[in-house]
Amino acid sequence: MTRIDDKPRRKGDGTGRPDAVTVRGLVKHYGETKALDGVDLDVREGTVRGVLGPNGAGKTTLVRILSTLLVPDAGRATVAGFDVVRQPRRLRRVIGLTGQYASVDEKLSGRENLYLIGRLLDLSRRDARTRADELLERFSLTDAAKRPASTYSGGMRRRLDLAASMIGSPTVLFLDEPTTGLDPRTRNEVWNEVERMVGDGVTVLLTTQYMEEAEQLANELTVIDRGKVIANGGIEELKAKVGGRTLRIRPADPLELRPTAAALDEFGLTGPGGSTVDAATGTVLVPILSDEQLTAVVGGLTARGITLAGLSTELPSLDEVFLSLTGHRATGSAGPGDPDDPDGPRDTPAGRSYEEAAV
Amino acid sequence: MSAAVIESPAASGTDDAPRIGLRAHLRHISALARRNVLWIRQDPESMFDVVLMPIVFTLLFVFVFGGAIAGQGNQDEYVNYVVPGLMAMMGMNIAMGVGTGFNQDFQTGVMDRFRSLPISRASVLIAKIAVEIGRLLLATAILLSVGFLLGLSVSNVPGLLAAIGLALVFGSSIMWIFLTMGVVMKNAQAIQGMGFLVLMPLQFGSSIFSPPSTMPGWLRTFTDYNPLSSLADAARGLMNGGQPVAHDIMITLVWSVVITVAMAPVAIHKYRTKT
Numbered sequence: 159m160t161r162i163d164d165k166p167r168r169k170g171d172g173t174g175r176p177d178a179v180t181v182r183g184l185v186k187h188y189g190e191t192k193a194l195d196g197v198d199l200d201v202r203e204g205t206v207r208g209v210l211g212p213n214g215a216g217k218t219t220l221v222r223i224l225s226t227l228l229v230p231d232a233g234r235a236t237v238a239g240f241d242v243v244r245q246p247r248r249l250r251r252v253i254g255l256t257g258q259y260a261s262v263d264e265k266l267s268g269r270e271n272l273y274l275i276g277r278l279l280d281l282s283r284r285d286a287r288t289r290a291d292e293l294l295e296r297f298s299l300t301d302a303a304k305r306p307a308s309t310y311s312g313g314m315r316r317r318l319d320l321a322a323s324m325i326g327s328p329t330v331l332f333l334d335e336p337t338t339g340l341d342p343r344t345r346n347e348v349w350n351e352v353e354r355m356v357g358d359g360v361t362v363l364l365t366t367q368y369m370e371e372a373e374q375l376a377n378e379l380t381v382i383d384r385g386k387v388i389a390n391g392g393i394e395e396l397k398a399k400v401g402g403r404t405l406r407i408r409p410a411d412p413l414e415l416r417p418t419a420a421a422l423d424e425f426g427l428t429g430p431g432g433s434t435v436d437a438a439t440g441t442v443l444v445p446i447l448s449d450e451q452l453t454a455v456v457g458g459l460t461a462r463g464i465t466l467a468g469l470s471t472e473l474p475s476l477d478e479v480f481l482s483l484t485g486h487r488a489t490g491s492a493g494p495g496d497p498d499d500p501d502g503p504r505d506t507p508a509g510r511s512y513e514e515a516a517v
Numbered sequence: 518m519s520a521a522v523i524e525s526p527a528a529s530g531t532d533d534a535p536r537i538g539l540r541a542h543l544r545h546i547s548a549l550a551r552r553n554v555l556w557i558r559q560d561p562e563s564m565f566d567v568v569l570m571p572i573v574f575t576l577l578f579v580f581v582f583g584g585a586i587a588g589q590g591n592q593d594e595y596v597n598y599v600v601p602g603l604m605a606m607m608g609m610n611i612a613m614g615v616g617t618g619f620n621q622d623f624q625t626g627v628m629d630r631f632r633s634l635p636i637s638r639a640s641v642l643i644a645k646i647a648v649e650i651g652r653l654l655l656a657t658a659i660l661l662s663v664g665f666l667l668g669l670s671v672s673n674v675p676g677l678l679a680a681i682g683l684a685l686v687f688g689s690s691i692m693w694i695f696l697t698m699g700v701v702m703k704n705a706q707a708i709q710g711m712g713f714l715v716l717m718p719l720q721f722g723s724s725i726f727s728p729p730s731t732m733p734g735w736l737r738t739f740t741d742y743n744p745l746s747s748l749a750d751a752a753r754g755l756m757n758g759g760q761p762v763a764h765d766i767m768i769t770l771v772w773s774v775v776i777t778v779a780m781a782p783v784a785i786h787k788y789r790t791k792t
């Protein structure tokens with residue numbers, strides 16, 4: 159099937175920019191709150207940049223500036239070569255946005271939602287209809303196409319939202335916490351869709367609160383806290399910094415717990431801190447940096463005649479990532495709905511919180 | 518597109534794309550207006566105000582107050598007096614609904630999506646107003662039908678059409694005020710509260726329901742300067758003659774233009790910069 163895809167692609171238009179998104183010294187204050195306090199980051203064309211941060215870190219503010227919904231106080235940002243402040247009209251033509259709060263029209267059907275966006279993106283009536291049906295099919299919404307979106311489940315709404323962002327075949331896609339509030343199965347569905355879009359060559363900037371999501375989708379990661387970048391780099395690089403995965407080993411014989419830990423430390427493969435014994439669960443924990451290490455650890459233990467009853471790997475939580483990067487826990491203060499913040503974000507009134515909870 | 522980049526630097530001096538052309542603009546407005554019309558199909562109850570308000574108000578004023586105001590047995594005369602007045606009032610009440618409806622739109626992320634699209638940001642507002650003018654027209658039609666059933670007589674049909682047009686023009690200018698409130702104020706209740714506070718004195722302190730000749734001097738001064746009085750008087754004169762209308766039409770149009778010119782840019786600006 160031919161895709162209605164005559165939108166201008168930035169590739170090969172002669173600007174020769176390898177970066178689809180560049181952000182330099184971006185600042186945005188809300189009164190006393192420094193939502194963004196000098197943020198730098200790049201997203202290379204065709205890659206996925208994850209922006210990881212706790213509540214109130216400034217993720218949404220960043221996405222809103224990059225999608226021209228907000229004007230920064232200072233700094234510069236370009237998307238597909240277009241300046242967010244000086245060339246908003248060109249910029250809007252090449253981006254797709256899936257905001258933190260579902261931006262589907264509840265009273266319209268899935269198809270009408272997509273048709274509307276198609277018309278607003280200057281597709282002809284016929285093309286808008288074809289494109290809507292195509293995307294409904296692709297996001298497995300064909301059966302629900304005629305129902306009002308208010309009857310959709312959280313996952314279906316998210317998928318409709320993603321579909322709406324794809325109508326204009328954007329070259330750069332912004333996803334603000336695409337899976338927050340979704341159950342694991344639905345989260346996987348959304349991940350698959352995002353991966354497919356990336357497969358089509360779309361550049362993605364996605365914000366998340368989950369290390370797992372960042373690892374699943376992102377090539378590179380920026381960790382922000384209170385409006386400041388606290389770490390920046392490839393996923394592997396960062397994982398090395400924060401200790402990567404944790405291997406949890408359960409020896410068959412509980413008496414072997416300490417010998418196991420001792421053996422692991424002898425291998426000397428693991429990060430600083432070495433192994434820890436978790437007597438309560440009868441397991442030994444050890445940070446590992448790569449699959450090779452995992453294999454080596456298992457091989458070494460086997461060679462010493464230690465029988466293993468269980469083996470699992472765990473990703474560090476956002477909290478642990480923060481702890482190892484900054485030495486303090488993610489505060490998550492000043493997030494939306496924070497009781498200490500009566501003038502909190504105006505864009506998260508009760509209606510939206512409800513929305514979020516319902517998703 | 519890439520050719521256009523080279524050929525047409527925007528007039529503003531930056532190298533942004535040129536402003537949206539008129540035809541594209543109209544297309545966007547009609548797509549957005551269609552959305553508001555589909556809402557009505559999905560939620561027919563949202564038409565209650567348009568259908569019931571004219572019926573209830575007309576019956577109420579003619580039968581409850583008609584006798585008292587116009588004298589026993591003079592309800593027929595009062596119909597001719599109050600229906601043009603209610604035409605003026607209807608525009609105000611529907612305009613208030615514009616503000617609350619628009620405000621609710623902001624409670625979801627839909628507005629963010631619209632604002633991230635390459636459309637003129639005014640088109641979302643204009644589409645809303647276009648649909649509301651349609652609703653106002655329907656309310657006016659119902660009002661007139663009820664009026665005719667109760668004995669309303671119109672001696673000048675082109676005058677009637679002109680009166681309807683005048684009421685629509687004035688009503689749409691008021692919509693810009695409420696649209697601005699819809700963008701700026703926190704929730705629909707606040708808009709409604711504020712709206713009633715402003716509308717009640719404006720509506721009752723006018724010649725809509727009773728001739729100001731019975732009012733105390735200070736109130737008459739207010740009533741004389743109240744644009745609703747001008748609109749109601751103009752509509753009366755246009756429909757049945759008997760009084761000069763040029764001055765009242767003039768006053769109404771001046772108010773409409775001044776309000777629109779003052780408020781539309783504010784509404785668009787507030788919408789554009791809403792965080």
Ligand SMILES: Nc1ncnc2c1ncn2[C@@H]1O[C@H](COP(=O)(O)OP(=O)(O)OP(=O)(O)O)[C@@H](O)[C@H]1O
Nearest residue numbers: 188193212213214215216217218219492493503504
């Ligand atoms: N419109 C606003 N008015 C005032 N303060 C705001 C506004 N929007 C955001 N803030 C504040 O700016 C800071 C950053 O907010 P932002 O929404 O960007 O965080 P976030 O990382 O997206 O958080 P979350 O994970 O909860 O969505 C917070 O302290 C927030 O309270």
Ligand SMILES: [Mg+2]
Nearest residue numbers: 217218219258
């Ligand atoms: Mg956010």
